[in-house]
Amino acid sequence: MASPSKAGAPHRVRLNRERVLATAIALADAGGIESLTMRRLGEELGVEAMSLYNHIANKEDLLTGMIDAVFAEIELPSHSDNWKAALRKRSVSFRDALSRHPWATALKDSGTNPGPATLRHHDRVIGTLRNGGFSIALAAHAFSAVDSYIYGFAMQEKSLPFTTDEEAATMAHLMLAQLPANEYPYLAELTAEYVLRPGYNYGNEFPFGLDLILDALERARDAQPAG
Amino acid sequence: MASPSKAGAPHRVRLNRERVLATAIALADAGGIESLTMRRLGEELGVEAMSLYNHIANKEDLLTGMIDAVFAEIELPSHSDNWKAALRKRSVSFRDALSRHPWATALKDSGTNPGPATLRHHDRVIGTLRNGGFSIALAAHAFSAVDSYIYGFAMQEKSLPFTTDEEAATMAHLMLAQLPANEYPYLAELTAEYVLRPGYNYGNEFPFGLDLILDALERARDAQPAG
């Protein structure tokens, strides 16, 4: 009544790039990246698919924008923390973001240019290392090592055929039953005695590798010739 | 002439699953995974797309088979080497395989079941760690850490918008020119003083992270309570 729009008429909020990106991300989160089509995205926004092209150049532009929006969610390394604590916090935040948006892991494809949030993120990570006493070369090595680990972990986590603990147990039981134990003895052992333990969750493996790498980087940093 | 097939008639080799998989892999290697369509694959094999369904269940089955074929290319860890040397060799071989078939990196999607080559590979890696003195839990940690790093590295490498050194230099110059140096100072520094050095190649970063992780795993192994 207070609204100037006619009663019963669909309250159509003006379309813009941000709303298109946010809705696309929500669709990909809910149904996987393969469920994100221009027609479905239009429908979700109460508009024909063709209207989307007034706000994005094409589907690749849409995907690039979605990736940059995910990077914008990552907590930047704090200047007040020391490099290791700062990098650890942002790494956990990075992995959380990839966990919320699993499709982002595989989408970093060739030719997709980094957006502003991505560039800011990279700049801050490198800055954290440089200010923490890393040489340029060692900072480049460290950046590559940590981010490779995070991306790869997120990808492996995504490729697991289960998410909850109960599903994992069911799945592992099933796999174990199918695995010829004499053909894959070590896999069978690991599944039976590790994966099938109550409370197992692959996600819990993340901190081990992260701290392994951060501790090793600290040693490499300390071993640098004094500059 | 010596052939029993009629002159001029297309020499049609009998279709089978292996030939379908091999041709699909060649197509994906050459033109990217998005260029692999059932119709194009049929054409390449001299057959209508519909005929493929006599040898594969559907496209997902095709992709699963392709992934397993990539795993079959990876050098299994050798029993004669010690765990570290064996794991290092297979890790380099793993990365090489992902480098030859970049599409395989992103394809490990949820729901895709591991094939026999994949299972054998996993079994041998875990076996190498167990025989090298790793507890079950530490073997699981180590497996996750190393393979996450390899996958993530391959993905980052794939997402670079260049492959050769000259392309990299051109690209970096371009990026540097576009980067507002006062907005992304550390990124600008790293690009100017590291990436733009002659001979830079992101792929060369691989051994640093790999050895960082393997050395750290050795320390973790040695720190285990004697069993």
Next chain:
DNA sequence: ACCTGAACACCGTTCAAGT
């Protein structure tokens, strides 16, 4: 047993036409 042609329900994207 294997291959094919036609058909179905989808895609991303263009373009002229509407308001």
Next chain:
DNA sequence: ACCTGAACACCGTTCAAGT
């Protein structure tokens, strides 16, 4: 300036029909 309907060139997959 933004939205739409019709159309184009594609997809994966089914099914009955051929050999």
